[in-house]
Amino acid sequence: MKQLAVISGKGGTGKTSVVASLAYLSAWDAPVTTADCDVDAANLALLLPGEDIRVEPFWSGRRARIDAQSCTLCGYCAERCRASAIRVQDCAVVDPLACEGCGVCALVCPVDAVSFADNQAGVWMERRTRFGPLIHAALGIAQDNSGKLVARVREEACAVAERDHIDLILVDGPPGIGCPVHASLTGCDLALVVTEPTPSGEHDLERVLALLDHFRVPAAVLINKHDLSAELTSRIEALARRADAPVVGRLPFSPEVPRALARGELPLAVEAVSVPLCEAWERIAALLSRSTVGALARPRALTDSLI
Amino acid sequence: MCRIAIASGKGGTGKTLVSTSLAWLLAREGHPIAYVDADVEEPNGHLFLHPELIDRKRYARPVPELVRGTCSGCGECQRFCQSNAIVALRDRIMLFPELCSSCGGCVLACGEAALGERPREIGTIESGTAWTESRDPIRFLAATLDVGEARATPLIRGLLDRVEDPGIALIDAPPGTSCSVMEIVKAVDRVVLVTEPTPFGLHDLVLAVEMTRALGKPVMAVVNRSDLGHDLTQEYLASEQIEMAAEIPFLPEVAEAYAQGRIAAAASPELCSLLIPLGRRLIAEASS
Numbered sequence: 379m380k381q382l383a384v385i386s387g388k389g390g391t392g393k394t395s396v397v398a399s400l401a402y403l404s405a406w407d408a409p410v411t412t413a414d415c416d417v418d419a420a421n422l423a424l425l426l427p428g429e430d431i432r433v434e435p436f437w438s439g440r441r442a443r444i445d446a447q448s449c450t451l452c453g454y455c456a457e458r459c460r461a462s463a464i465r466v467q468d469c470a471v472v473d474p475l476a477c478e479g480c481g482v483c484a485l486v487c488p489v490d491a492v493s494f495a496d497n498q499a500g501v502w503m504e505r506r507t508r509f510g511p512l513i514h515a516a517l518g519i520a521q522d523n524s525g526k527l528v529a530r531v532r533e534e535a536c537a538v539a540e541r542d543h544i545d546l547i548l549v550d551g552p553p554g555i556g557c558p559v560h561a562s563l564t565g566c567d568l569a570l571v572v573t574e575p576t577p578s579g580e581h582d583l584e585r586v587l588a589l590l591d592h593f594r595v596p597a598a599v600l601i602n603k604h605d606l607s608a609e610l611t612s613r614i615e616a617l618a619r620r621a622d623a624p625v626v627g628r629l630p631f632s633p634e635v636p637r638a639l640a641r642g643e644l645p646l647a648v649e650a651v652s653v654p655l656c657e658a659w660e661r662i663a664a665l666l667s668r669s670t671v672g673a674l675a676r677p678r679a680l681t682d683s684l685i
Numbered sequence: 686m687c688r689i690a691i692a693s694g695k696g697g698t699g700k701t702l703v704s705t706s707l708a709w710l711l712a713r714e715g716h717p718i719a720y721v722d723a724d725v726e727e728p729n730g731h732l733f734l735h736p737e738l739i740d741r742k743r744y745a746r747p748v749p750e751l752v753r754g755t756c757s758g759c760g761e762c763q764r765f766c767q768s769n770a771i772v773a774l775r776d777r778i779m780l781f782p783e784l785c786s787s788c789g790g791c792v793l794a795c796g797e798a799a800l801g802e803r804p805r806e807i808g809t810i811e812s813g814t815a816w817t818e819s820r821d822p823i824r825f826l827a828a829t830l831d832v833g834e835a836r837a838t839p840l841i842r843g844l845l846d847r848v849e850d851p852g853i854a855l856i857d858a859p860p861g862t863s864c865s866v867m868e869i870v871k872a873v874d875r876v877v878l879v880t881e882p883t884p885f886g887l888h889d890l891v892l893a894v895e896m897t898r899a900l901g902k903p904v905m906a907v908v909n910r911s912d913l914g915h916d917l918t919q920e921y922l923a924s925e926q927i928e929m930a931a932e933i934p935f936l937p938e939v940a941e942a943y944a945q946g947r948i949a950a951a952a953s954p955e956l957c958s959l960l961i962p963l964g965r966r967l968i969a970e971a972s973s
Contacts, residue, residue, distance in 0.1 A: 386696075388696065388697060388729075389697045390695060390696040390698060391696075391751060394885065418863040419694050419696075419862060419888075419889040421695075424885065424888060440767075458789070460788055460789055475867070475899070475900060476871070478767075478788065480789050481765060481767060482789060485793050485794055486793065517862070517863060518897050519862075519896055520895075520896050520899040520900060521863070522863055522864040524864065540688070553726075553860050554726035554860075554861075554865075555726045555727065555838070556726045556830065556837045556865070557837075560835055576734060576944055577943075577946040580733060581729055582727040582729070583729070585727060588832045589832050593834040601686075606944060610944070639883060639885070640883055640884060640915055642884070
């Protein structure tokens with residue numbers, strides 16, 4: 379089984395649209411499993427309609443509770459809590475939004491007044507789409523365990539792929555370079571970095587490529603809206619060369635793309651974008667050692683079937 | 686002092702564009718203003734403000750270290766640790782500082798004083814001043830997380846602790862609604878959410894509004910690329926009674942300035958006139 383993570387560093391470069399398009403293209407050969415790992419702003423399901431056949435709670439972490447009956451208001455817990463989650467006045471109160479569940483309060487409490495409640499940090503879902511199963515999730519409001527929820531989405535995606543004998547998982551990653559991104563990359567065969575030729579895009583790409591080098595995940599680069607700046611596009615290509623990351627494609631800017639997305643259609647429905655996307659998929663498939671069938675004949679058929 | 690987070694939910698909606706432009710506008714009117722880049726995973730404000738940096742400090746958080754020769758291998762530290770950062774073997778312990786949440790509990794849990802704490806560097810905090818072309822100062826603060834480091838929140842906390850100037854601090858947040866953003870929202874007086882009127886933008890706006898409200902902070906919205914024409918965003922803001930502080934259509938001069946690494950407001954009088962009411966609001970609030 380192969381796993382491709384699509385990440386970007388900078389937000390809003392087009393990760394989700396690219397993942398949905400690649401899901402469409404790869405599903406021509408065989409069903410594909412998709413995993414939306416941008417769990418605190420999950421959008422892939424908006425482009426991959428279908429029925430959620432499973433909705434499961436995601437339990438993660440715990441929150442301290444202080445029993446007012448036995449608490450003597452000594453204040454040791456508040457003093458030692460580095461998350462500043464406990465306030466002791468007339469009684470000791472834990473702020474559930476600040477508590478990290480570390481347990482220091484329970485450790486220092488002289489009268490055993492602290493107990494813990496399990497915390498539901500969100501839900502994850504399995505959806506049946508026309509391209510194959512999608513695992514997606516919703517982090518609870520004001521919940522902070524996104525890295526762990528990403529790890530759960532990845533696990534479930536692997537389990538579903540195995541169950542359905544699917545040999546490709548497409549991971550829609552979060553922006554940034556922190557823990558949810560690390561969780562999205564673990565065990566991936568290739569990371570596709572979607573970038574754009576702007577100063578922010580270039581700067582963020584540099585940090586993402588350094589992260590991929592750090593974790594030794596092979597990288598490939600897709601330049602979105604390449605025609606915004608020829609100069610920055612060539613700088614980005616030089617950056618990719620230095621990092622040994624092949625540039626698998628350049629997509630032009632098209633005002634039609636946001637319009638297509640607003641209608642719930644894939645960017646593949648836009649002719650100017652569909653041909654370079656198909657070519658990019660051919661190159662990505664080659665990097666994943668996957669054979670594809672007649673990809674270059676697809677654009678016309680695509681536009682026909684999508685519109 | 687008034688702290689304002691510029692946040693978004695969805696990435697790439699224009700947080701940095703709005704926060705650098707607002708900082709520039711308010712500085713030019715003579716207000717004491719600080720721009721704080723708290724998107725520590727991918728900080729970009731310096732690409733537009735071009736600050737003169739006067740201070741650069743490494744930032745460290747505490748993680749456990751073994752005090753040689755005293756550990757009996759009892760495993761209390763491992764049993765305590767909720768982050769799986771300690772593995773106790775029969776004759777020694779292994780520490781995984783990258784997983785540690787710096788709660789300090791393992792040191793307390795150790796009955797043998799075998800554990801102490803050492804600082805672990807996770808990033809850099811820089812400060813300095815950016816200038817408008819008429820030499821009005823914008824105090825600049827930014828933090829950058831080391832590549833490979835997982836936990837951004839301690840660095841964000843360290844950065845926000847250094848915001849002390851009078852006046853207004855505009856805090857440029859990362860995208861999303863999770864730990865890093867919450868850390869910032871908890872520390873501010875008000876949140877300005879920058880969104881775009883698309884189905885993705887609206888979906889993530891709703892999540893960001895709910896998170897902000899759960900943390901009890903007042904929220905207002907800036908709609909960027911307002912010409913994309915998705916009425917549902919406006920309808921949502923109206924139904925939730927969220928003030929629309931500015932609507933910014935696509936402006937070619939803004940896109941051009943952005944591509945060249947310049948402050949958009951400095952290149953676009955139209956953008957200035959769209960953002961001035963929001964700037965005035967924030968000033969009035971800061972002085973009240």
